[in-house]
Amino acid sequence: MTSPQERAEQLREQLRTHDHHYYVLDDPLISDREYDLLMQELLELEKKHPELITSDSPTQRVGGKPLDKFNPIVHRQPLLSLDNAFSFKDLQDFDRRISRSTAQREYVAEMKIDGVSIALVYEKGSLVTAATRGDGVVGEDVTANIKTIRSIPLRLRTPVERLEVRGEIYMPKAEFVRLNQQKEEQGERVFANPRNAAAGSLRQLDPHITAQRALAAFIYDILYLEGHHLASQWEVLQYLHEQGFPVNREARRADSIDKAFDICQEYQSRRHDLPYEIDGVVIKLNSMAERAELGTTTRSPRWAIAFKFPAEEKETRLLAVEINVGRTGIIAPTAIMEPVSLAGTTVSRASLHNFDLVREKDIRIGDLVLLRKAGDIIPEIIKSLPEHRSGKEEEVIPPALCPVCGSQVVHPPGEVAIRCENISCPARLKESLIFYASRSAMDIDGLGPAIIDQLVERGLVGKLEDLYRLQAGDLESLERMGPKSAANLLRAIEDSKERPLHRLITALGIRHVGAKTARLLTQRFNRLEDFFQVTEEELTAIPEIGSIMAASIVAFFQEPRNRITVDRLLQAGVNGLEPTSEQTDQPLTGKVLVLTGTLPTLSRNEATELIEARGGQVTSSVSRKTDYVVVGSEPGSKYDKAVQLGITILDEEALLKLLHS
Ligand code: IVH
Numbered sequence: 298m299t300s301p302q303e304r305a306e307q308l309r310e311q312l313r314t315h316d317h318h319y320y321v322l323d324d325p326l327i328s329d330r331e332y333d334l335l336m337q338e339l340l341e342l343e344k345k346h347p348e349l350i351t352s353d354s355p356t357q358r359v360g361g362k363p364l365d366k367f368n369p370i371v372h373r374q375p376l377l378s379l380d381n382a383f384s385f386k387d388l389q390d391f392d393r394r395i396s397r398s399t400a401q402r403e404y405v406a407e408m409k410i411d412g413v414s415i416a417l418v419y420e421k422g423s424l425v426t427a428a429t430r431g432d433g434v435v436g437e438d439v440t441a442n443i444k445t446i447r448s449i450p451l452r453l454r455t456p457v458e459r460l461e462v463r464g465e466i467y468m469p470k471a472e473f474v475r476l477n478q479q480k481e482e483q484g485e486r487v488f489a490n491p492r493n494a495a496a497g498s499l500r501q502l503d504p505h506i507t508a509q510r511a512l513a514a515f516i517y518d519i520l521y522l523e524g525h526h527l528a529s530q531w532e533v534l535q536y537l538h539e540q541g542f543p544v545n546r547e548a549r550r551a552d553s554i555d556k557a558f559d560i561c562q563e564y565q566s567r568r569h570d571l572p573y574e575i576d577g578v579v580i581k582l583n584s585m586a587e588r589a590e591l592g593t594t595t596r597s598p599r600w601a602i603a604f605k606f607p608a609e610e611k612e613t614r615l616l617a618v619e620i621n622v623g624r625t626g627i628i629a630p631t632a633i634m635e636p637v638s639l640a641g642t643t644v645s646r647a648s649l650h651n652f653d654l655v656r657e658k659d660i661r662i663g664d665l666v667l668l669r670k671a672g673d674i675i676p677e678i679i680k681s682l683p684e685h686r687s688g689k690e691e692e693v694i695p696p697a698l699c700p701v702c703g704s705q706v707v708h709p710p711g712e713v714a715i716r717c718e719n720i721s722c723p724a725r726l727k728e729s730l731i732f733y734a735s736r737s738a739m740d741i742d743g744l745g746p747a748i749i750d751q752l753v754e755r756g757l758v759g760k761l762e763d764l765y766r767l768q769a770g771d772l773e774s775l776e777r778m779g780p781k782s783a784a785n786l787l788r789a790i791e792d793s794k795e796r797p798l799h800r801l802i803t804a805l806g807i808r809h810v811g812a813k814t815a816r817l818l819t820q821r822f823n824r825l826e827d828f829f830q831v832t833e834e835e836l837t838a839i840p841e842i843g844s845i846m847a848a849s850i851v852a853f854f855q856e857p858r859n860r861i862t863v864d865r866l867l868q869a870g871v872n873g874l875e876p877t878s879e880q881t882d883q884p885l886t887g888k889v890l891v892l893t894g895t896l897p898t899l900s901r902n903e904a905t906e907l908i909e910a911r912g913g914q915v916t917s918s919v920s921r922k923t924d925y926v927v928v929g930s931e932p933g934s935k936y937d938k939a940v941q942l943g944i945t946i947l948d949e950e951a952l953l954k955l956l957h958s
Contacts, residue, residue, distance in 0.1 A: 305346070309351075309354055352425075352451075357451070361504040369435050372416060378597050381605050383604075398590050404582060405583050406550075408575045412491070412495050412514075413499055415430065417443070419453055424444070425440075427442075457524060459522075462542065463519075466495050467573050468495040473490075484713060485712070494672075508843070518533065561577075564578050569641040569673055574673050580602050608669065611639045613668055614666070626718060630652060658680055660678060664685075666681050667681075699724070702719050702722040704718065726758070729761060730744075732806055734793075736903045737902075738803045755774075761862055769783050794872055796871075796872060799815040801825065807853045808853070814846065818842075823875035829860070889925075890926070896929035908952075923944050925945050925947050928947070
């Protein structure tokens with residue numbers, strides 16, 4: 298018989314291995330469901346035997362109590378900074394300085410991740426503290442927040458007495474876009490770039506909030522290690538990798554500064570294709586013995602330098618400011634500019650976020666403005682260039698009335714946004730319908746913005762639930778809609794009634810509740826009615842759900858207008874049930890897919906959601922465990938690898954067929 302303690306240890310070991318494969322190697326071994334079952338078993342075992350809980354158990358990643366403040370942590374040795382180089386000449390000067398003490402120099406070039414520096418301390422193999430860099434001498438204790446980052450091991454693969462490492466916490470570009478979109482919808486201030494977003498997420502007193510942000514990490518340095526001698530940076534990276542840390546696989550060796558510069562240029566040309574933001578390349582002397590000889594100044598080591606990429610900024614003219622009303626009623630200005638090419642794409646629009654910001658930045662229509670891409674993706678006006686004004690520029694005035702329905706605009710306290718509070722405002726209704734019908738929500742094929750515009754403008758749909766009252770005649774009366782397409786759309790609307798509950802929960806557009814949370818919720822509550830009486834306590838008992846989210850869900854279902862909508866949707870025949878696991882034998886259950894290249898109609902996110910919704914899993918690297926590789930135009934090396942390994946290749950059409958089989 299296995300004792301509870303032995304079983305707990307077995308489960309922990311398995312969960313650790315799966316976390317490592319999923320989050321670090323990007324090569325999962327089991328399905329999400331199998332993983333959830335292991336986690337569930339461990340949670341139950343620990344609930345029954347609380348004395349068995351260890352601080353490095355995978356169950357302890359989320360659920361830490363909110364803090365009042367962060368405690369200071371004095372670093373065992375100062376965390377140094379780096380000198381910068383901006384040109385090849387700066388690199389040559391650096392190399393020349395080093396050449397005085399070392400004749401034969403080998404360098405390691407690493408991507409310079411634009412994130413937040415942290416130091417992690419492991420004792421007897423377990424993570425004990427995590428601290429921000431702070432001023433280099435004293436940082437802040439952010440251990441509870443760091444534990445929520447799944448790629449950071451809570452336990453080393455080969456425990457040692459004491460290990461201290463340094464690395465960078467970052468926010469992937471896609472997560473930055475998602476988070477800012479969510480913030481904008483909620484009338485909050487957006488983050489200027491992924492670095493600020495990572496820092497802001499780490500500085501949350503409630504670890505639940507950090508857990509909601511998909512932060513990631515790369516570890517690149519050892520500050521202290523007992524009992525091992527590592528002779529070079531290359532060995533350090535190898536050792537860190539073997540211990541289970543996420544290590545950036547792009548590090549390269551260069552036997553001259555010229556070669557190191559070539560790497561800098563190559564990385565610079567690839568920076569926009571990476572899923573995370575880099576702001577340069579760090580060039581480090583490889584040999585530890587040579588480093589020791591050179592030593593450090595008080596601020597930075599003499600054996601390393603940061604080659605910084607130039608900022609990518611462009612000037613262009615602001616032609617107009619468009620005012621849009623979003624799904625949550627937020628009225629936001631968008632800049633329309635003379636098109637310019639910037640960081641790999643042509644840009645002509647940029648969100649101005651809110652009117653306060655436009656005033657603060659003194660941006661006027663007709664101004665020459667300086668543009669960049671926040672997080673390498675989102676176009677953003679940095680500032681206007683008033684020195685080029687002719688005097689004819691116009692100020693941007695916030696509207697007093699909703700530009701769509703004419704209701705009085707409100708400026709809720711504590712928000713940066715102004716809102717139209719009329720829930721029947723056609724603009725809000727249209728946006729809600731677009732969201733409701735979207736692929737990640739109810740997936741109503743053929744119900745796009747153009748049709749929705751007409752339905753609302755002709756008064757055929759005045760509330761969400763009216764969708765299910767539409768008749769063939771209503772649809773046929775729309776522009777560019779024949780009897781056949783009307784019948785198809787009607788069928789698609791009818792089919793949407795069968796969608797599982799998590800899609801309906803997503804589609805309702807509850808604040809703070811996205812597709813991922815909706816899935817989490819429906820693992821515990823599988824009927825829509827279950828939500829009518831749910832309490833904040835019941836919700837926060839789910840490990841990943843924090844108090845803000847719980848309050849928002851409760852408030853949504855307590856609001857009478859929402860209750861009416863939900864009741865009417867159910868009356869119309871919308872399912873409102875989550876199938877239990879026996880019913881979910883879906884076409885892609887247990888299958889692993891990899892996407893490469895650009896698909897003709899689906900974005901990468903949409904394809905991933907569709908695959909996951911049908912039980913499949915999307916990973917980023919091709920291995921023998923991959924079942925299908927979905928190939929679009931300009932595929933990468935994943936395509937070659939798939940051919941090499943003889944893996945079935947699908948195009949978008951074949952994928953869609955498979956999804957609907
Ligand atoms: S090495 C003593 N390597 O860049 C050497 N730093 O501008 C310490 N950074 O404070 C730094 N990626 O936060 C190193 N691969 C990398 C890095 C990296 C990002 C950050 C780090 C440091 C800053 C210096």
